Amino acid sequence: MLHCLLSIPLLLFLLTPLSCNKKEELELKSSEEPAQTTLKAEQTGDIPILGGPEEEELLPPSLPPEALPMSGPSTPQTPVTSLPGTTDTTTPLQEVPSLAAPNIPLPAKIPEVSKPAPLPFVPKLMTSKSDIVILLDASGSMNAPFGKSSVFKFSLLRETLIDVLDEVALQKDFPRNVSLRVFGSEAPAEAKKCDDTKSLYSMGEADPNGIRQVLEPLKAQGTSPLALALEQAAKDFPAESGADRLIVAIVDGGDTCDADPCLVAEKIQQTTGKTMIHVIGFDIEPQEQEKLSCIASKGDGRFFLARTEEELRTAFDEAINSTVPYNLKIMTMVGATPLPTTLSILQPGAEKVFRKENSFGTKLLRLDPGTYDILIEYPQSPESRKPSKILKGVEVLASTKVEQTVTFDLGSLTLSAIDDSGQLIGALYRITRKGEGVSLPEMKTDAKPASLFLSPGTYDITAERADESPDQFTLTHEEIILGVGEAKEERFKFQHGEVILKGITSQKKSIPFLFQVSVSGKPESLVASGAFNAEGGSITLSPGSYDFFLQAQDPEMPAYPGTRLTNIIVKAAETTEAMATFELGIMRLTATDNQKKPLRAHFVLHEDNKQEILTEVDYEGTKIVELSIPPGTYDLEAFLSQAQTEPKPMLLLNDMKVTIEKPIDVNALFALGTLRLRGRDSKEHLFETKFTLYREGTDEVVMSAPPAKNWNTFETLPGVYDIRAEKIETLKPEEEPRTVWLQDVRVEESKTVSHEAIFTQGKIKIIGRGPNSKIITCHFKIFQYGSDRELINGSTANDWQTFEIEPGKYYMEAAYHDTDSSQMLKKWINIEVGENQIVEQVIRF
Known part of the structure; x- marks a missing residue:
């Protein structure tokens, strides 16, 4: 084999086919049966070692893993040993599932577990395709x-x-x-x-x-x-x-x-x-x-x-990959989810890495026959200590397919974010390990789901939109428990929620209202406001917790009660129904006399000891008047509106307590007496007279009535009154009315009392005389004393001229034209007339 490798450069240069007597060992036929092998795996970092307790621990990432002994090429019949936490299979390719992992967004900087030495060039082992x-x-x-x-x-x-x-x-x-x-x-x-x-x-x-x-x-x-x-x-x-x-x-x-x-x-x-x-x-x-x-x-x-x-x-x-020839297949998994890893191929017991491969979860390798240590690392982990495992003593034969599943003790977490339309959007995630206060590096994703693998534990995750949306808000998912091999998906819905808000009274009556919405516990952070009719309405809000302040706005109500709803939770893309109850009591108003006969009355409502008027209502003597008002203490003024006098008879009803438990019935009982008044003179002549009632000894007007020529009837509360009578008949616009006072008039409940104001007259007789008491004709005018208002204008005659005049003080202006001297003579005379007195006044010139 060495001879073949040394011959490669020269043969390539001569463009002649490579021929080697070991070539057959490199070719793998699909019909060959997989050899039985024994694999051992250890874990580095924080993950438990795949082998049993007797296996040695892997050195820190900066040190080479120590090889564990295993059977070599000369012992292919050794039974297969499955490692704890892994699946060791030797089945043909078509019977072994192959897994691939989804793309995972990587942190900005991924620390390396180990720094393998550069690999020499390895020629391709396959020419087929x-x-x-x-x-x-x-x-x-x-x-x-x-x-x-x-x-x-x-x-x-x-x-x-x-x-x-x-x-x-x-x-x-x-x-x-x-x-x-x-x-x-x-x-x-x-x-x-x-x-x-x-x-x-x-x-x-x-x-x-x-x-x-x-x-x-x-x-x-x-x-x-x-x-x-x-x-x-x-x-x-x-x-x-x-x-x-x-x-x-x-x-x-x-x-x-x-x-x-x-x-x-x-x-x-x-x-x-x-x-x-x-x-x-x-x-x-x-x-x-x-x-x-x-x-x-x-x-x-x-x-x-x-x-x-x-x-x-x-x-x-x-x-x-079903047609790919291989002699080593490594599958890295977290539960049923493929884990992207980096595979480093080392000679047994050596630190030097001669081949390094990236895997999406399944890696098919073609290696020269021999024994290898394989370091499997998960460098994309956001955690500070990167999980890794090692397979020691992996025996590879030219005609053997070795397949190994390595399971990491992690959990799979898939994060995604969507907007109001349900479309995926990019997001910035912050992950904190619960109980330890450990925050992982921020992770920013594009508009698609992103998966990462974490150590088992409980996590809190906050997310923000990665785009520049004008409506930015933060979502938090808490207490996410991730177990070994468990796959969880957390979807952050950057979607608004809807609150269906309606207001009713304690009596279940729908009511219109104003509203203000603020972040829970922060009344100054107003996020929405508006008004709804009695049917209520919907409010669109970002997910979160909110407080609502509502004030009733029913125009039929005497007072506008308010109420609060606190800690209303709004969830993304969900509708929350909130019912605001305005606590109201019922005050029922009537008015009667002491015989329980209904009377028409006008009611004025005040808060307890306050002058501000809350409302005014009329009772027509038929249907009971109901007032819906917030619980509390109130004062009432009740006016007898059917009375013809002004101001109307009035009752004060104080300290009326209203509760939501039961209505309060308030009856204005007008227990009145009747006072009949009229004006006349001493000759029984009736004339229009206006009467005004005062509380005894004061200037406080109780009531008055329009002028009447006959009896004026007053329905009034029992008591003692002073009454002023003003004669209106024959009164000229510029004249002051003649007045008569009736003092200490007593009115008793359910009794009628009558009084007359008698206006008596005086008389003045006028004649003019000249020298030697000769009767002359004079012109005269009589004026109210202290006023320029002319009362009488006339001329004397051959006998006394008689004029009726109200008792009082006057002055007379008289004029006589003396024909003998051709002069106009004038004089002024003071006159006082008493009741029923006849005053004779001679005008002398």
Whole structure:
């Protein structure tokens, strides 16, 4: 073998084929039975060692792992030993599931567990290759969301395809050509286009970026001509390539064009003889499984059922790698989820790494026969101590397939974030290990789910939107318990929640109201306000805890009660119903007299000992008036509105206590007496008189009534009054009314008392006389004393002129024209008239 390796440069230079007598040992035939081997694995870092207690611990990452002894090439018959916590299998390839892990966003800086030495160039061990046609279902059903997520099935299929082809592109030891064909993407299903299939990517080396470019514009929308697509896929292989031919069909249902894809698969197998057809049933209905399994069976392939994203990745990875020759297969798992790792191949007991490979969860290796130590690391871990394990003494033979599953004692956590429309968005995550106060590095993701693997424990996770949304808020998921091998998904819904808010009284009556919303415990942080009618309304809020202050706004209410709702939890994309109860009591108002006869009354409501009026209502003497008011103590003024006097008789009702337990009945009892008043003169002549009642000995007006010519009736409370009577009849606009006082008038309950105001008159007799008492004619005017108001204007005659006048003081202005001297003579005379007095006044010139 050494001779062969030394001869390679020269032979390559001479362009002659490499010939070596050890070449046969490097070729692996699929019909060979796997040899039985014994593998040991140890864990480094924080993960327990895979082997038993007797195995030695792995040195820190900076030191080389120590090799554990195991059987060498000369002892192939040693029984297989399964390691604790792992699955050691030696089954042929087609019976061993292969897993691939989803892409995981990496922290900004990932510390390395070990620093292996540079590897020398290792020549390729295989010159053969496979040609693979990938057939994708782009029918309308693939445009539906996958499960309960917001991710469409075709989008998920596209990303899975790209991830797995990334790994294919890296596997230079096993060169494969890839072709891509789709069906159902050209026309909507209503068009029933049964020739809707086309090749997107011609057979050639896998280029994930190129394949992404041709897949991005596709729209899953049409029918499913699966049979025709299989038939055309068989024609996408190069005619004379000589490579293995493999068709991998990923579909979510059968043919909808009345064709039989199972017969097509059988025909392909009969005509080509060496084309293998694998079928992956992705999110299919149970009745479709038998039809799809038939295609794989007739195509000499396998049927894979993919019900989850992980199963889809695993199935596609295994299907596309089914023709790859290998002699060592390493699968790294967390529970049922593939774990992306780094594999370092070392010579037993040596620190030097001569080969290093990245794995998405399943790695197929072709190694020279020999014994190796394999260090398996999870460098993407966000934790400060990176989990790692080591397999010691791995024995590899040229004609042996060694398959090993290594399980890490971690849990799988998938994080995602969606917006109000349900679309995935990027987010910034902060993860804290509960109880230890250990915060992991911040993790920022794009608009897709991101998985990471953590040590078992309890975690709190906060998330913020990664975009510049104007409505930024933080979401927190607490007490996330992650167990060994457990897979959990945490979806952060950056979606607003809705609060259905309604207000009712203690009597279950709907009521309109104003509202203000603030963050719980922070009344200054107002986030919303508004008004709703009696039917209530909805408020859109970010997830969180809120306090609500509400104030009733019913115009029929005398007072606007307020109430609070605290710690209302709003959850993303959920509706919360909140009922605000305004505590109100009922005050029922009536008015009667002492005979229980209903009276019309006007009520004025005040808060206890306050002048501010809350409301005013009228009782019409029929229907009871009900007031809905907050519990408390109130004062009432009750006015007898049916009274003809002003102001109306009034009662004070103080300290009325209102509770929500039962209504309070308030009756204004007007126990009144009747007072009848009229005005006349001494001759029994009646005239219009206005009466005003005063409380005894004060200037406080109790009531008054419009002027009346006959009896004026006052319904008033019992008591003693002073009454002023004003004579209104014959009163000129500029005249002051004549007044008579009635003192100490007593009114008793349920009794009637009558009083008259008698206005007596005086008289003045006037005559004019000149020299020698000769009767002369004079002109005169009489004025109210102290006023310029003229009361009487006249002339004297040959006899006495008599005038009635109110008792009082007056002055007279008289004038006489003396014809003999042609002079106008004048004089002024003071006059006082008493009640019923006749005053004779002679005007002398």
